[in-house]
Amino acid sequence: MVKRAADILERFGERVRVLRKESGYSQESFAAACGLDRTYIGGIERGERNVALRNIETIARALGITLAELMDDL
Amino acid sequence: MVKRAADILERFGERVRVLRKESGYSQESFAAACGLDRTYIGGIERGERNVALRNIETIARALGITLAELMDDL
DNA sequence: TTGTGACTTTTAGTCCGTC
DNA sequence: GGACGGACTAAAAGTCACA
Numbered sequence: 356m357v358k359r360a361a362d363i364l365e366r367f368g369e370r371v372r373v374l375r376k377e378s379g380y381s382q383e384s385f386a387a388a389c390g391l392d393r394t395y396i397g398g399i400e401r402g403e404r405n406v407a408l409r410n411i412e413t414i415a416r417a418l419g420i421t422l423a424e425l426m427d428d429l
Numbered sequence: 430m431v432k433r434a435a436d437i438l439e440r441f442g443e444r445v446r447v448l449r450k451e452s453g454y455s456q457e458s459f460a461a462a463c464g465l466d467r468t469y470i471g472g473i474e475r476g477e478r479n480v481a482l483r484n485i486e487t488i489a490r491a492l493g494i495t496l497a498e499l500m501d502d503l
Numbered sequence: 504t505t506g507t508g509a510c511t512t513t514t515a516g517t518c519c520g521t522c
Numbered sequence: 523g524g525a526c527g528g529a530c531t532a533a534a535a536g537t538c539a540c541a
Binding site: 363364367405406407408409411412421422423424425426427428429 | 437438441479480481482483485486495496497498499500501502503
């Protein structure tokens, strides 16, 4: 039985955190790349923000991946 | 040159509309399946709604597909 | 460099309806 | 069966000071 991670927001946040680090960003520099606030990015990564589609797209773009890739396995 | 559809919300809405119809739902029955409001689903399909992640997941679930599949080619 | 609480403004999302 | 509007409430967006 495969462990299915908790909440969709937590899974999404963790995925953003991993991909951000892989891209060599700090939260602050990544926030700047997205045009968003540093604390907002932090909140997303902690699974505290129910991010809407426009910001999801912004994040995918900053990571240089497609929406489908960002959502992969979530 | 491939036509790149307008706005992410419009592309998402159009995709939901196509998949909903393929599943044989009316907007109203689909809204019921999602536990969302009928006028909200209509607004999404018209590209007027910036849907948040929890509802994106709800919609994917009601359509019986993954988030990545829902976001495919958006 | 990030976590967190508190906060205001904007918008997500509901519910009533008409065409 | 779906587009669209008005009025409303809940929640997302966005920012700050401080640990």
